[in-house]
Amino acid sequence: MRRGRDVRGMRDMAAEALLLGAGGRAILLQLACPGVGHGVAEHSDFVHRPLQRLHGTMTYLYAIVYGSPAEARAVRDLVDRAHAPVRSDASSSVAYDARDPRLQLWVAATLYDSAIDLYERVYGAVGAPEAVYRDYELVGTALQVPAGAWPADRAAFRRWWDARLGELVVDDVTRDVAHRLLHPTAVPVALRLAMPLARLVTTGLLPAPLRTAFRLPWGPVRAAAFRAVLLLCRIVVPRLPARLRHVLRDHYLRRLRAWLARG
Numbered sequence: 001m002r003r004g005r006d007v008r009g010m011r012d013m014a015a016e017a018l019l020l021g022a023g024g025r026a027i028l029l030q031l032a033c034p035g036v037g038h039g040v041a042e043h044s045d046f047v048h049r050p051l052q053r054l055h056g057t058m059t060y061l062y063a064i065v066y067g068s069p070a071e072a073r074a075v076r077d078l079v080d081r082a083h084a085p086v087r088s089d090a091s092s093s094v095a096y097d098a099r100d101p102r103l104q105l106w107v108a109a110t111l112y113d114s115a116i117d118l119y120e121r122v123y124g125a126v127g128a129p130e131a132v133y134r135d136y137e138l139v140g141t142a143l144q145v146p147a148g149a150w151p152a153d154r155a156a157f158r159r160w161w162d163a164r165l166g167e168l169v170v171d172d173v174t175r176d177v178a179h180r181l182l183h184p185t186a187v188p189v190a191l192r193l194a195m196p197l198a199r200l201v202t203t204g205l206l207p208a209p210l211r212t213a214f215r216l217p218w219g220p221v222r223a224a225a226f227r228a229v230l231l232l233c234r235i236v237v238p239r240l241p242a243r244l245r246h247v248l249r250d251h252y253l254r255r256l257r258a259w260l261a262r263g
Contacts (some may be wrong), residue, residue, distance in 0.1 A: 010135030013119055014065045015249040018237050022114035023054070024202030028178055029110040029168075032210060035096035035103045037174035043086040043098075051187060055252075056082075061111070062252045071253075074260060076142050079167035083143075093173075101144045106164065108140030108150075113161060117229050118205060122233045130154060170213035178214050200226055 007013045033038040056079070063075040067226050086098035096103065116132065126132050130153060137150040151157040170178075182199050184192065203216045204226035213235070237245070 007119075007123075007132060008128045009131045010138070011065060013115070013126065013132060014061065015246040016119065017234065017245055017248040018122060019115045019118060020058075020248060021198075021201050021233075022118040022205060023057075024182070024198055025117075025205040026110040026114040028202065028206060028210065028214060029042065029114070029173045030107055032168035032170050032213065033103065033106050033164075034094045034169050034171075034174070035100065036107065037094040037170075037177065038088070038092065038094040039086050039098055039103075041177050042088075042092060043124045049186070051191075055255075058248060058252050059256050061139065062137060063256055066249060066253060071256060071260065072142065075256065080143060087211065099144050101140075101146055101149060104140050104143050104145050105149050108136065108145060109157070109161060109164075110138055112136040116203065121230055122237055125224050133157065140171055165207060165209075168210065168213075170210070175214055182216075199228070201229060204229075 013019075031040060060075050060079055063071045067075070080099070083098035086096075091103065094206045098104075112133065115136075116126070116129075120126065122185065133154045134150075137145075137147075141147055151160045182195065182202065184195065199216075200222060203211055203222070204220055206214075206216070243250075
């Protein structure tokens with residue numbers, strides 16, 4: 001297997017703007033967990049305001065990994081307050097609570113698995129996979145996931161992950177959310193123009209059973225196009241200067257610090 005960059009921990013990997021390409025996969029995996037999917041459907045406005053949701057997620061990740069303790073604490077408190085009212089009521093068909101550690105563990109796991117999957121497809125195997133894996137525990141434990149809930153090592157994670165994949169359920173509610181997410185309307189024209197590529201990459205990265213469950217179109221032509229996109233990324237992305245590869249991290253940290261400075 002090709003050797004990727006000298007990645008010794010999450011900080012060496014998470015700054016890569018490439019990983020934004022795995023975001024759609026992570027979100028659809030989250031939606032397929034009924035507690036997350038129905039919570040999003042009934043409480044979140046991210047289908048109508050996808051850019052705001054994207055900004056929030058990216059700010060949280062970069063602040064937790066690269067921010068100062070004060071910056072990480074400020075963002076963690078914002079996310080915690082946003083999650084507090086997201087819980088099911090008597091009219092809900094699925095019970096959920098956004099602060100449930102089990103749901104937050106699943107969300108953190110989708111972010112890790114999606115990031116490492118795309119990174120290694122483009123760069124090759126990371127140099128210290130267990131260290132990267134252990135570092136990703138912080139994504140969940142920064143919120144309500146208790147220390148020790150993250151599977152002990154990558155082998156334990158893979159067993160846990162495969163079991164959880166078998167428990168995922170896509171229904172009409174979450175399928176509709178996914179469809180609207182992948183076909184946004186209230187977004188700038190540039191983003192709408194980029195969505196065919198985003199749909200192709202998201203669908204290609206998803207496990208095949210979830211492609212079918214979400215009723216995402218796939219076949220030989222799309223598979224060939226997906227392989228071509230990955231090949232282009234393998235040729236181009238590693239050769240880009242760091243200031244371009246890390247542009248999203250730097251942008252979101254500047255944005256966060258300007259917001260905090262305004263009080």
